[in-house]
Amino acid sequence: MTRGEIVAGCLAPHPPHLVYAENPPQNEPTAEGGWEQLRWGYERLRDSLSDIDYDVIVVLSPHWQTYVGTHFLGLPHFKNLSVDPVFPNLFRYNYDLNIDVDLSKQICDKAKDAGLTVKMMNNPDFRIDYGTITTGHMFNPKWDKPMVVISSNRSSAYYSVDVMQEMMMELGKATRDAILDSGKKAVVLASNSLSHRHFTTESEVPEDMSKEHITSHAMHLWDMRMIEYMRTGQSQRIIDEMPEFTEQAIAESDGGGFTWLLSTLDIPTYPAILHGYGTIIGTGNAIVEWPVYKHKEGEK
Amino acid sequence: MSSGELIDSFVVPVHPHTVLAPEKNEGWGRLRQAYDLAAKRIEESGADLLIIYSTTWPSIIGHQIQADPNPEWVMVDHDFHDLGSINYSFNIDADFAHAWNKSNKERGLQSRTVAYKGFPIDVGSVVALTLLNPDNKIPAVIVSSNVYSNRSETTVLAKACLDVIKSTGRKAVAVTAMSLSNRMFTENIDPKDDKIHSLKDDEWNRKILEFLNEGRLEDVSQLSRTIHRQIRVQKVVTFKPMWWLSAMNENRNNLTGEVLAYEALNGAGGAVVHLNPTPSGVGDKEYDEDDVEVFAGERGVLDTHLESDETNDHNQPSKNTNQGPELWDPTEAEGSVNTDSAPKPVGAYPHARKVGDLIYLSGVGPRQPGTNAIPGGPIHDSSGAPLEYDIKAQTQAVIDNITRILEEAGSSINNVLDVTSFLIDMDRDFAGYNEVWAETLGKVGPTRTTLAIRALPTPIAVEMKVIAKA
Ligand SMILES: [Fe+2]
Numbered sequence: 001m002t003r004g005e006i007v008a009g010c011l012a013p014h015p016p017h018l019v020y021a022e023n024p025p026q027n028e029p030t031a032e033g034g035w036e037q038l039r040w041g042y043e044r045l046r047d048s049l050s051d052i053d054y055d056v057i058v059v060l061s062p063h064w065q066t067y068v069g070t071h072f073l074g075l076p077h078f079k080n081l082s083v084d085p086v087f088p089n090l091f092r093y094n095y096d097l098n099i100d101v102d103l104s105k106q107i108c109d110k111a112k113d114a115g116l117t118v119k120m121m122n123n124p125d126f127r128i129d130y131g132t133i134t135t136g137h138m139f140n141p142k143w144d145k146p147m148v149v150i151s152s153n154r155s156s157a158y159y160s161v162d163v164m165q166e167m168m169m170e171l172g173k174a175t176r177d178a179i180l181d182s183g184k185k186a187v188v189l190a191s192n193s194l195s196h197r198h199f200t201t202e203s204e205v206p207e208d209m210s211k212e213h214i215t216s217h218a219m220h221l222w223d224m225r226m227i228e229y230m231r232t233g234q235s236q237r238i239i240d241e242m243p244e245f246t247e248q249a250i251a252e253s254d255g256g257g258f259t260w261l262l263s264t265l266d267i268p269t270y271p272a273i274l275h276g277y278g279t280i281i282g283t284g285n286a287i288v289e290w291p292v293y294k295h296k297e298g299e300k
Numbered sequence: 301m302s303s304g305e306l307i308d309s310f311v312v313p314v315h316p317h318t319v320l321a322p323e324k325n326e327g328w329g330r331l332r333q334a335y336d337l338a339a340k341r342i343e344e345s346g347a348d349l350l351i352i353y354s355t356t357w358p359s360i361i362g363h364q365i366q367a368d369p370n371p372e373w374v375m376v377d378h379d380f381h382d383l384g385s386i387n388y389s390f391n392i393d394a395d396f397a398h399a400w401n402k403s404n405k406e407r408g409l410q411s412r413t414v415a416y417k418g419f420p421i422d423v424g425s426v427v428a429l430t431l432l433n434p435d436n437k438i439p440a441v442i443v444s445s446n447v448y449s450n451r452s453e454t455t456v457l458a459k460a461c462l463d464v465i466k467s468t469g470r471k472a473v474a475v476t477a478m479s480l481s482n483r484m485f486t487e488n489i490d491p492k493d494d495k496i497h498s499l500k501d502d503e504w505n506r507k508i509l510e511f512l513n514e515g516r517l518e519d520v521s522q523l524s525r526t527i528h529r530q531i532r533v534q535k536v537v538t539f540k541p542m543w544w545l546s547a548m549n550e551n552r553n554n555l556t557g558e559v560l561a562y563e564a565l566n567g568a569g570g571a572v573v574h575l576n577p578t579p580s581g582v583g584d585k586e587y588d589e590d591d592v593e594v595f596a597g598e599r600g601v602l603d604t605h606l607e608s609d610e611t612n613d614h615n616q617p618s619k620n621t622n623q624g625p626e627l628w629d630p631t632e633a634e635g636s637v638n639t640d641s642a643p644k645p646v647g648a649y650p651h652a653r654k655v656g657d658l659i660y661l662s663g664v665g666p667r668q669p670g671t672n673a674i675p676g677g678p679i680h681d682s683s684g685a686p687l688e689y690d691i692k693a694q695t696q697a698v699i700d701n702i703t704r705i706l707e708e709a710g711s712s713i714n715n716v717l718d719v720t721s722f723l724i725d726m727d728r729d730f731a732g733y734n735e736v737w738a739e740t741l742g743k744v745g746p747t748r749t750t751l752a753i754r755a756l757p758t759p760i761a762v763e764m765k766v767i768a769k770a
Contacts, residue, residue: 064378065378066378066379067379067484067486068379068380068486068487068566069486069487071381081417081418083416083418083419083420085357085359085420086358086359086360088414088416088419089416092416092417092418117486117488119382119488121381122381123376123381123382123384123385125374125376125385126376126381127420129378151378153486154533155486157534158486158533198448200360200361200410200446201361201362201410202361281360
């Protein structure tokens with residue numbers, strides 16, 4: 001069997017505002033646009049990968065929150081309505097997606113071998129979280145690729161960011177090994193924002209861009225620092241500074257996705273491509289691609 | 301006027317085991333029995349409204365209140381999906397939800413109702429309503445737990461709710477869906493091996509339950525921050541349900557409490573507790589925090605940069621959010637009585653003055669302390685164009701303000717001796733004013749004089765001048 005491959009890794013944040021602003025037929029509320037810089041960023045990401053061949057999208061979303069280990073969607077098909085419990089006015093999305101159950105199980109098994117607590121999710125009534133759906137839609141609006149969906153273990157809340165990082169480094173290696181063993185070509189997506197302090201009020205028209213800005217200068221500085229590390233291939237520094245970043249920028253990296261992504265990509269030393277940065281209700285969001293396809297596997 | 305009240309309170313656990321797997325562990329079974337007993341007591345109490353404050357429904361934009369009259373879907377827990385699914389179809393009191401939302405705003409809170417098909421009702425609310433209200437006989441309302449809110453905001457949320465219970469004459473039961481210690485086992489366990497995650501968590505849980513068993517709810521409320529630090533996983537949602545429940549019970553410490561069950565749910569502390577307002581005769585408040593009436597915290601984050609651009613003047617008087625004259629701090633003199641829980645004066649005078657056995661109050665209107673909002677609405681806009689307003693709401697607000705000033709003076713509304721009332725529109729308003737009077741001060745029995753006048757200094761329709769016994 002041919003060796004599998006990770007063709008690209010992406011930071012692909014999931015504020016439902018992005019789907020809302022695009023007005024796709026699956027989403028019920030309608031908008032007059034908004035957050036174009038980020039939406040165009042997603043467009044550039046899609047363009048960038050349009051000629052790249054891959055079989056499966058592997059995503060970790062911080063809104064499927066599990067406390068008892070890491071869980072994996074384990075049925076081939078899910079169809080339901082996803083309503084964001086925090087922004088139900090913006091996001092009521094009818095989804096219909098396929099899961100690569102074989103690869104899910106393979107990653108699950110490898111993670112178990114590495115000592116992590118794992119569980120397959122086999123309840124057909126389960127509603128997929130809006131983070132996964134938003135990232136899924138923005139990355140691949142045609143929904144024509146099967147996915148592997150991994151839950152966010154809340155170890156940073158239960159223990160510390162350091163414990164979270166240890167676990168997510170292991171999960172990343174397990175993900176990587178399973179993909180390579182599977183013979184499949186995969187894109188891996190960490191669905192999270194960077195700095196994550198929200199406004200606690202919403203403007204009358206949610207997409208009123210005159211109201212949109214980062215919540216504080218400190219948040220901006222942290223986001224730019226992290227983006228600069230990504231742009232210059234300094235993944236290890238991101239890992240090293242993750243505890244401070246997560247705490248001081250109240251970053252959504254607490255969900256583990258960012259660490260898991262970098263581990264899955266084997267801590268890349270080549271520059272990532274920044275496709276877009278913008279704020280959403282005060283939080284900082286970057287759309288970033290690690291073009292693994294340009295860098296041969298094993299060559300860091 | 302009808303007068304509603306909170307007739308009972310319950311603390312209940314959130315995880316789905318009590319619905320889906322009570323037979324798999326004896327402790328889960330006992331929690332289920334306690335849930336069923338609570339349901340029976342609620343039914344027998346004659347309650348006509350169930351209010352759920354759920355810690356498993358976090359919100360960001362203020363508080364959210366469920367207002368879909370019949371939310372239906374299938375709930376599957378994010379962690380315990382292998383226990384099965386819970387089909388739900390609830391009976392929500394949308395009118396109450398809207399009234400509460402309005403009341404929240406009047407007290408300075410950010411708030412909204414949600415009514416969307418397929419809205420994912422959280423596990424805590426689904427479990428609580430499924431077990432406490434099995435036939436949907438009692439209409440319910442559900443409120444979220446704001447991730448950024450603190451004690452003052454959570455307290456005001458409860459007071460806004462009480463306002464509506466009272467004004468709509470409901471017999472309400474308050475429920476907090478919550479864990480005590482919330483640390484679960486992070487590995488899969490055999491159900492029969494379930495126990496509280498650590499001895500420390502267990503000891504804290506027992507201390508909390510000892511207080512609740514004695515009806516000392518406000519003591520637990522005031523320990524919330526400590527409890528959070530000691531036995532709560534440090535996630536964004538801090539331990540705030542006891543703030544809400546205590547404020548719903550008027551921050552009392554002498555309720556009649558009974559712990560119906562306490563067991564582990566995958567390591568977390570789950571308890572069913574019944575708190576009845578009947579005074580138990582024990583328990584004083586051991587220490588006090590501010591009894592906040594309105595939320596005056598910073599919520600206008602979106603516009604802060606605009607404000608700082610506009611206001612370059614220094615030493616501006618505190619901004620008057622409503623129309624009307626500038627507000628003053630109440631003056632101090634011998635015997636004067638002033639309180640933050642009454643509206644600021646519009647001139648240099650105190651709220652009240654005590655002389656001998658008597659208390660003289662300055663004219664009291666309906667403006668709300670802090671926000672300066674006018675319940676029932678102002679009588680005209682800033683350009684002077686008349687607005688529709690509710691005289692009954694204004695009159696009630698006047699009497700509430702009088703009550704707070706008299707309580708600050710160590711007296712009470714029951715000691716009012718003489719009242720002079722001023723109405724700006726006798727023809728329109730006398731009947732409504734008179735109706736509220738009859739239900740409130742009318743029962744106390746002071747002498748009364750009612751005058752029609754041309755205007756009052758703020759856009760209000762009624763003001764009262766009061767003399768009371770000290
Ligand atoms: Fe998020």
